[in-house]
Amino acid sequence: MDKTVERKKLFRVFLVLVAAVILEATSFIQFRSLFDTARRAAQKNAEHILVTSRYAILDVVEQAEQAIRDNMWIARWCLQYPDSLVSVSARIVENNRAVSGSTVALVPGYSRKFPLWAPYAYLSGNKIEYTTLATATYNYPNQPWFTKALEKGEGYWSEPYLDEGGGNIMMTTYSMPLKDRAGKDAAVITADISLDWLSEHVGKIDSYDNAFSILVSRNGLLMVAPSDSLSMKMYLGDLAANMKDKVHFHELEEGMMSGKTGEVSIKGKHDTFHVYYSPISRTDWSMAVVFPDKEIFEDVRQMGLMAALLQVVGLLMLFFILRAMAKSWVDYQKARDNEEHMESELQIGRDIQMSMIPKNFSFPERTDLDISATIVPAKQVGGDLYDFYIRDEKLFFCIGDVAGKGVPASLVMAVTRSLFRNISALEDSPKVIVEGINWGMFDMAESEMFVTFFCGVLNLEDGLLTYCNAGHNPPLLFTDKIEMLPVLPNIPLGIDLGMEFEGQTIQFHNDDAIYLYTDGITEAENADHDQYGLARMQAVLHERRSAQEHLDAVMASVRSFVGEAPQSDDITMLFIHYLNKKQRTDVMEKHLILHNDIQQIPQLAGFVEAIAEQKNIPQAMTMSLNLALEEAVTNVILYAYPEGTDGLVDLEAILRDDSIEFILSDGGKAFDPTATPDADITLGVEERQIGGLGIFLVRQIMDRVLYKRENGRNILSMTKNI
Amino acid sequence: MEVFIEKENNVTTARFVGRLDTPASQEVSKSVEPILEDPSGTIVLDCKDMEYISSSGLRIFLTIRKAAASKGGKVIVKDINNDIRQVFMMTGFLNLFEIQ
Numbered sequence: 001m002d003k004t005v006e007r008k009k010l011f012r013v014f015l016v017l018v019a020a021v022i023l024e025a026t027s028f029i030q031f032r033s034l035f036d037t038a039r040r041a042a043q044k045n046a047e048h049i050l051v052t053s054r055y056a057i058l059d060v061v062e063q064a065e066q067a068i069r070d071n072m073w074i075a076r077w078c079l080q081y082p083d084s085l086v087s088v089s090a091r092i093v094e095n096n097r098a099v100s101g102s103t104v105a106l107v108p109g110y111s112r113k114f115p116l117w118a119p120y121a122y123l124s125g126n127k128i129e130y131t132t133l134a135t136a137t138y139n140y141p142n143q144p145w146f147t148k149a150l151e152k153g154e155g156y157w158s159e160p161y162l163d164e165g166g167g168n169i170m171m172t173t174y175s176m177p178l179k180d181r182a183g184k185d186a187a188v189i190t191a192d193i194s195l196d197w198l199s200e201h202v203g204k205i206d207s208y209d210n211a212f213s214i215l216v217s218r219n220g221l222l223m224v225a226p227s228d229s230l231s232m233k234m235y236l237g238d239l240a241a242n243m244k245d246k247v248h249f250h251e252l253e254e255g256m257m258s259g260k261t262g263e264v265s266i267k268g269k270h271d272t273f274h275v276y277y278s279p280i281s282r283t284d285w286s287m288a289v290v291f292p293d294k295e296i297f298e299d300v301r302q303m304g305l306m307a308a309l310l311q312v313v314g315l316l317m318l319f320f321i322l323r324a325m326a327k328s329w330v331d332y333q334k335a336r337d338n339e340e341h342m343e344s345e346l347q348i349g350r351d352i353q354m355s356m357i358p359k360n361f362s363f364p365e366r367t368d369l370d371i372s373a374t375i376v377p378a379k380q381v382g383g384d385l386y387d388f389y390i391r392d393e394k395l396f397f398c399i400g401d402v403a404g405k406g407v408p409a410s411l412v413m414a415v416t417r418s419l420f421r422n423i424s425a426l427e428d429s430p431k432v433i434v435e436g437i438n439w440g441m442f443d444m445a446e447s448e449m450f451v452t453f454f455c456g457v458l459n460l461e462d463g464l465l466t467y468c469n470a471g472h473n474p475p476l477l478f479t480d481k482i483e484m485l486p487v488l489p490n491i492p493l494g495i496d497l498g499m500e501f502e503g504q505t506i507q508f509h510n511d512d513a514i515y516l517y518t519d520g521i522t523e524a525e526n527a528d529h530d531q532y533g534l535a536r537m538q539a540v541l542h543e544r545r546s547a548q549e550h551l552d553a554v555m556a557s558v559r560s561f562v563g564e565a566p567q568s569d570d571i572t573m574l575f576i577h578y579l580n581k582k583q584r585t586d587v588m589e590k591h592l593i594l595h596n597d598i599q600q601i602p603q604l605a606g607f608v609e610a611i612a613e614q615k616n617i618p619q620a621m622t623m624s625l626n627l628a629l630e631e632a633v634t635n636v637i638l639y640a641y642p643e644g645t646d647g648l649v650d651l652e653a654i655l656r657d658d659s660i661e662f663i664l665s666d667g668g669k670a671f672d673p674t675a676t677p678d679a680d681i682t683l684g685v686e687e688r689q690i691g692g693l694g695i696f697l698v699r700q701i702m703d704r705v706l707y708k709r710e711n712g713r714n715i716l717s718m719t720k721n722i
Numbered sequence: 723m724e725v726f727i728e729k730e731n732n733v734t735t736a737r738f739v740g741r742l743d744t745p746a747s748q749e750v751s752k753s754v755e756p757i758l759e760d761p762s763g764t765i766v767l768d769c770k771d772m773e774y775i776s777s778s779g780l781r782i783f784l785t786i787r788k789a790a791a792s793k794g795g796k797v798i799v800k801d802i803n804n805d806i807r808q809v810f811m812m813t814g815f816l817n818l819f820e821i822q
Contacts, residue, residue, distance in 0.1 A: 601744045623774060623805040630776050634744045681814025685791045690784060693777040693813055700812045 034300045042296045046276035046289040049213065053202045053287055055556035057280055063098040064174045064191040065155060066543065072189065074591050075104050075178055079186050081603065082111050086119035087593050087648060090128055092191055093121050101192035103133055104178070108141050110186050149175040149188045157283040159217050160195055160232065170195040170232050199224050199231070202287065211291045216256055218284035243268055252277065256286040358388060368460055369395065370577035372547035374555065377570050383409030384518050384570035385417050393460050396424045399472065399516040399574050400453040409449065415441065416451050416493070430455040430468035431503030438493045451493040454516060463508035463580055468501050478513035482538060485514065513577040515541060515550070520571035524558050527565045532558055547575040588614070588655040596637045596647040604629050611653055611660065615722060625720060628701040631694035632664050632716060640668025640714065664716045671714060672707045673698070725753040732763035738772040742779035751782050761789040770801035775809060787818055798822055
């Protein structure tokens with residue numbers, strides 16, 4: 001009996017020891033996994049910060065680049081009259097909030113009359129001031145913004161520099177070489193943007209107390225740094241002195257300076273830093289997010305300490321609760337397995353989704369297509385899809401959204417996508433393709449899943465777009481305006497397997513585009529559960545950009561609207577821009593800006609000449625258009641602005657297939673030339689009035705003349721049918 | 723734009739060369755002042771080398787025509803090209819001048 005008791009006791013002690021070992025091992029594993037979770041969370045956060053900051057920066061960068069692009073034509077035009085170049089600079093500054101200064105600087109010797117010429121317009125308070133950069137001390141032809149732009153033959157972002165005249169603000173300059181009509185380098189056109197918003201946008205990291213961002217220029221200058229004593233004064237390399245671990249610091253330096261993306265951990269003097277970095281395209285800047293080791297793991301370490309203490313207490317009690325502990329541990333293990341299982345299931349779903357999507361958007365051999373697409377999966381795998389490819393000079397494309405989430409949705413998405421590929425390999429008609437996919441789909445009625453789907457086939461030779469919509473939200477059509485593509489109300493796929501669908505067609509012209517999207521964009525919600533909506537999206541798409549830039553801009557806009565709220569649905573977009581130069585150009589715009597000086601009138605002749613050449617207008621009509629414009633412009637120059645004051649006259653021509661519309665606008669006093677009575681041309685010599693012929697001629701020559709007063713401006717629209 | 727004025731007997735000839743647009747008209751209105759001082763004879767406005775005319779140019783022509791009419795003079799417009807003829811037609815000037 002004694003022996004049995006003894007054995008039982010020994011057995012219990014043994015069990016406690018085994019359990020203690022198991023417990024320690026478990027808590028060690030747990031501790032490790034907590035570390036990993038914290039590390040992963042930091043990594044995720046860093047990626048998120050890098051992406052949002054990049055979009056914020058590129059947004060401003062884009063504004064400056066766009067300002068230059070928009071004004072290249074005018075600047076090229078003004079090359080013949082260098083003294084009018086200042087109006088181009090003024091216009092760039094005036095019309096672009098991001099731009100604080102601008103010049104069009106002539107290549108030395110380009111103009112015989114003005115061997116050195118660089119009028120500079122800049123914002124001082126709310127006013128535009130003017131000065132010249134063609135001074136002996138500044139010597140603009142030696143400045144990097146000037147030389148680099150010419151050397152590279154493309155847009156160039158300068159190193160950041162201190163603008164000593166403008167209150168010590170950090171600036172950077174975007175400069176672009178300007179060729180004249182003969183293709184000769186004529187000038188460099190620039191836009192300055194101030195960088196004082198950078199620290200605002202880039203510096204802050206809300207979720208961690210001691211984490212920070214740094215931004216370095218292509219030469220390694222610290223543009224944003226945790227302390228003011230560093231930023232814009234020190235270089236990344238200068239920080240090496242503070243690092244124990246020089247090897248990894250050099251790895252970081254090299255990675256950032258060569259525009260790579262990566263992560264590295266570096267031992268500093270007091271702490272270890274975990275650094276995540278990524279380049280900002282176009283500007284050659286690189287950004288890094290830095291988390292001190294303490295910051296990431298402090299909580300975990302404290303928890304570990306607490307756990308160890310509790311274990312000591314727990315071990316004392318273990319003898320009594322041994323069985324219960326063992327049981328709960330088994331339960332815990334089960335739950336953990338299950339969770340991991342789910343996690344990996346989602347990962348598989350996401351992997352399937354991403355692997356089936358075309359990622360190479362450029363068809364380098366094609367000049368008639370600018371295409372870009374993006375898909376941003378939500379955390380919970382959804383079922384968005386898109387696809388496109390070219391066969392027999394036809395672009396086949398589709399977008400779809402599976403109603404439902406998780407792995408089942410991503411499988412349906414995979415099936416839909418492979419049906420699309422297989423059927424469209426043999427079939428050209430979207431109607432037939434859509435019916436085929438619908439028919440080939442397994443019956444999803446029970447799973448309550450269905451797919452909204454849009455399929456299009458664009459004939460690249462003649463621009464004919466045939467399409468079939470199965471319950472997807474209508475794409476946007478870009479012609480000279482943006483509108484919804486008309487779609488028939490077909491039901492989604494997977495509801496009625498024998499369903500017949502109706503197809504539609506529309507004629508695409510050169511420069512038309514189509515933008516397809518899923519409701520993950522319009523229904524993206526911010527923290528207050530407001531939806532992003534169609535109007536915001538359309539407002540972003542209004543500007544003229546490349547396909548990729550369009551998608552980036554929408555994404556940036558959605559991100560800034562949504563803020564910190566989690567993404568609940570996949571976001572998918574597809575932008576197709578058709579550029580068939582062989583087709584006739586339908587709409588084109590030309591611009592001319594004049595001062596209110598009668599001596600500027602001869603510029604009109606060249607302006608009209610260029611349009612006439614473009615549209616093959618006969619000589620007689622060219623002259624009468626010149627005459628009408630001269631009369632209308634003279635009228636503004638002589639009467640709109642008070643004598644002796646400087647004012648601008650803006651003339652825009654919109655060239656359409658069958659007409660040219662000239663829009664003349666000025667900020668002078670209100671005057672409606674269409675309200676004056678016609679001159680009486682039947683009167684004899686004595687009665688004939690000397691004046692009043694100018695406006696009469698405008699009305700005689702033009703087919704339609706309309707006047708309106710808008711925002712304090714006179715706007716006269718004159719249309720000539722051709 | 724250049725104007726060459728010659729006077730032979732009773733005939734004053736003004737030869738216009740180039741584009742008679744608004745800025746040019748400001749100078750031309752000065753150059754033709756001698757004609758306006760004595761508009762009694764025959765005035766020939768030679769437009770063979772005139773490429774273009776705007777309403778301010780037409781005003782100069784009309785001023786000359788009015789001055790001549792008041793003194794019983796005669797104004798002949800010579801060799802206008804088809805484009806300018808079109809402008810003369812639109813403005814009713816074809817009826818005001820003797821066109822050769």
